[in-house]
Structure formats: structure tokens, C-alpha cells
Amino acid sequence: MLYMGLYPASRKKTRTVFTFEALDDYDLENLETKASAAKHYDKLTRLTANAFPTMVPNQYRELLVISREWRNLKARQRAGYAYRSTDAIPAGGLALFCPACPQPGVNLPNDWQSDPDRKKYMRTLLADGNFKQDHLKMKYDSDDVPLSDGHGYMVTRAPFEEYLASTSDPVTLEPSCHEHRAVTQQNQSHAHLDVTGIGAIACGRHGCFYPHSVVNFRKGEGQRYMDYAFIQAILYIRQSLLVFLLYDIMCQFWVNFLK
Structure with missing residues (x-):
């Protein structure tokens, strides 16, 4: 089936298949138009039977599962792990990193560490949160x-x-940031949410996210969440590069940063 460009919806007694073109089309439409799987499937039923779309067999549930498998396989193929099933994928191994940032062995001279002007090879990191991604x-x-x-x-x-289970955020009675959303959200109720937003580390010059450095918020933009994200970004760098960190609430984050 795979050699014929057909992806099976099940491994046993396969009755339903998706063409590679159909799966690629859904990925592209979801990326560019932000169309949900439900809307995309409605379009497919219209293309199949425009006058009677409700009579088309419902394969929506299969599309949800197979589209995730397809994306994962494509990511493994792009990162070079599709044909090495025995190799463990490292943290952030399927993500793309900023190609323009200084990377020893990739885009820096061999003698960069002996250069007296080390600031030329400095990484600029940007930390921030997004409360719409709940x-x-x-x-x-x-x-x-x-x-x-x-x-x-x-x-x-x-x-x-x-x-998270082993740490806690200090209680800030008088925040130095006036009416800053990242601070005030810590005191709001989010009983219906298990994630109130995300925090991330990105390249400050080019805007590319650092692999394995995006964290979920549980209640506001707590400093322990951003601590974890920043450390993961540092672990991903691994080389002895200078780092310049930008953060909109650095006035509070810096208080216990060195500790």
C-alpha cells in the first residue's frame, strides 16, 4: 500500500486508506488557512458528493489519527530518523533550529574561541509568554x-x-511591574483549564524558537516555568558561547536568577 502511495488507517484487516496527496493537502491547508480537521473533512465530502455530502461514509475519526501519524513520520524523515528506528531521538531532535545563529562546527571559524572579540559569537535569547494558548x-x-x-x-x-511538583514560586506581594498581565494572571482562577498559556525561549535576532524549550503554564507566568525553559535552551546550546537574555519582566526574573 505504501509503495502505491496509500497510507492504511489500521494495521489489521485494513479497509480504509488515505492517499499521500490527501494527507499532504490537509497538512498544507491546516498550516496556511488554519482550517480545522472538521472543516477540511467537510470540504472532502463536498468534493465527493456535492449534492448529498451527508451520504459520504464518515472517516473523520480516522483522519484525526492518521494525520498525526503522518506528521510524525514526515518530521522523522526530515530529521534523518525515519530509517534509524534503533536510534533514540534526543530532546528537540525533530525540531529545526535557527540556521543563522552562531553554531560551532556549522557556521563559525575553527579558531573562534581564540578570537578576542567573543561578542561577535554571542547568542541572543528572548523569553516571553503567550496566554492565548490555553x-x-x-x-x-x-x-x-x-x-x-x-x-x-x-x-x-x-x-x-x-x-513542578518539587518547586514553587515565591509570593510577590508588591510586584515591580505595574498591571503587567504576566504578574496579575498568577492570582486568577483557572479551574476549567489545565494549561493557562505557554512560555518559550526564542532567538532574539531571528525569532526562531529554541528546540525543547517551550513549557506549559499552570497559573500565570511563574518564574519557575521560565527557569525551566531557559535552562533547557542553555542545555541545547551546549557550547561555551556568550548569552544575552531579553525578557519583558527581567526586573523580577533577575532577583533570584543567579541562584
């Missing part, structure tokens, strides 16, 4: 099965949860 609590958490946990831009789930 997530409602799921009725059945077991239905959410990750295919690439920690392989992309999000951090690995289990170590991050263990870190």
Missing part, C-alpha cells in the same frame, strides 16, 4: 497519546511535571 481540561486524559514527547519544541512531559 487548554481545557480533558475528560479522559488517556485519550491524549503523544507521538513525539520532547522531540520537538515542547519540553518532555514527565521530567517537567516532576520539576
